[in-house]
Amino acid sequence: MDISQFIGGNGVTIFLAAFVLLSVYLAVRIVPQSEKHVVERFGRLRAVLGPGINFIVPFLDRVAHKVSILERQLPNAEQDAITKDNVLVKVETSVFYRILEPEKTVYRIRDVDGAIATTVAGIVRAGIGEMDLDEVQSNRQQLIDQIKAQVAYAVEDWGIEVTRAEILDVNLDQATRDAMLQQLNAERARRAQVTEAEGKKRAIELKADADLYAAQKSAEARRVSAEAEAYATGVVAKAIADNGLEAAQYQVALKQVEALAAVAVGEGNQTIVMPASAIEAFGDAFKLLKGRGT
Numbered sequence: 001m002d003i004s005q006f007i008g009g010n011g012v013t014i015f016l017a018a019f020v021l022l023s024v025y026l027a028v029r030i031v032p033q034s035e036k037h038v039v040e041r042f043g044r045l046r047a048v049l050g051p052g053i054n055f056i057v058p059f060l061d062r063v064a065h066k067v068s069i070l071e072r073q074l075p076n077a078e079q080d081a082i083t084k085d086n087v088l089v090k091v092e093t094s095v096f097y098r099i100l101e102p103e104k105t106v107y108r109i110r111d112v113d114g115a116i117a118t119t120v121a122g123i124v125r126a127g128i129g130e131m132d133l134d135e136v137q138s139n140r141q142q143l144i145d146q147i148k149a150q151v152a153y154a155v156e157d158w159g160i161e162v163t164r165a166e167i168l169d170v171n172l173d174q175a176t177r178d179a180m181l182q183q184l185n186a187e188r189a190r191r192a193q194v195t196e197a198e199g200k201k202r203a204i205e206l207k208a209d210a211d212l213y214a215a216q217k218s219a220e221a222r223r224v225s226a227e228a229e230a231y232a233t234g235v236v237a238k239a240i241a242d243n244g245l246e247a248a249q250y251q252v253a254l255k256q257v258e259a260l261a262a263v264a265v266g267e268g269n270q271t272i273v274m275p276a277s278a279i280e281a282f283g284d285a286f287k288l289l290k291g292r293g294t
Contacts, residue, residue, distance in 0.1 A: 026058035036102045038065040048103050067102035071163055074113055079121045081128040083136060090171040091124050094164075095151065101159030109158045116155060120165070123150045140167055 030053055031037050037049040041061050049056075049063070056063075074095045081091055095116060099105050109115050127146050128136055136143065148165040155162060 023058045027055050029054045034070050036067050036069055037063045038102055040064040065106045069099055071096055071098045074117055077117050081125045083128055083133045085132045087133045092168040094166045094168055095120055096164040097160050097162045100161050104159030119154045123147050
């Protein structure tokens with residue numbers, strides 16, 4: 001056998017083996033978990049390869065784009081906006097997103113980050129323009145939800161999912177801050193005056209209630225005393241009505257004797273000087289008592 005024929009035959013074999021190995025190498029594509037590969041055939045979209053082992057037609061298909069599907073964060077952006085009550089604010093935002101359909105992203109938009117940033121800026125300005133400054137400060141979560149929903153709708157055709165949208169800060173210029181500080185101090189002073197006035201009013205009301213309560217109790221005491229006196233008078237009147245005038249005279253005489261006995265009781269000898277009329281009264285009293293005793 002001619003040596004040239006041997007070398008030629010081996011060369012073809014080697015060439016064929018190399019071609020087969022190269023074809024296998026080009027046909028097998030291993031895609032990482034964090035990526036998706038866009039395959040083109042003659043410049044047109046052929047397929048999107050997911051994570052794992054994939055096969056393509058060598059020499060006809062090629063991987064044109066390797067797209068990461070990890071969540072991405074846009075650089076923090078700051079844009080000016082004017083509130084409904086004409087206050088200029090600087091809003092700092094941050095947006096997180098990820099690519100779900102890379103075939104849409106690579107063929108429909110060139111600069112994804114720039115497009116999303118521009119969209120967010122427009123939505124933030126429009127949203128803040130519909131709210132007063134106090135609403136922007138107090139309803140920040142509502143504004144965040146509104147931005148996220150509108151951005152998600154705007155980028156839907158780009159195969160992108162907005163996972164989070166945050167408003168990091170709302171800054172005011174120095175003049176607005178000074179005005180708000182003055183307003184805050186004035187509001188605090190007004191509240192203090194209102195609280196003090198309400199306290200004085202409450203104290204007056206409580207004192208009036210106390211005076212009214214004392215007057216009511218005093219009136220009740222007088223009423224009870226009057227009722228007791230009326231009851232005692234009624235008892236005496238009833239006794240007089242039942243027993244006649246003699247019973248009344250008897251009670252008076254009894255009291256006079258008791259008074260005389262109380263005066264007579266004491267240490268040592270005592271001399272009691274009484275007018276003649278008093279002696280006659282006591283005499284009458286003794287006669288009545290004597291008559292009652294019998």
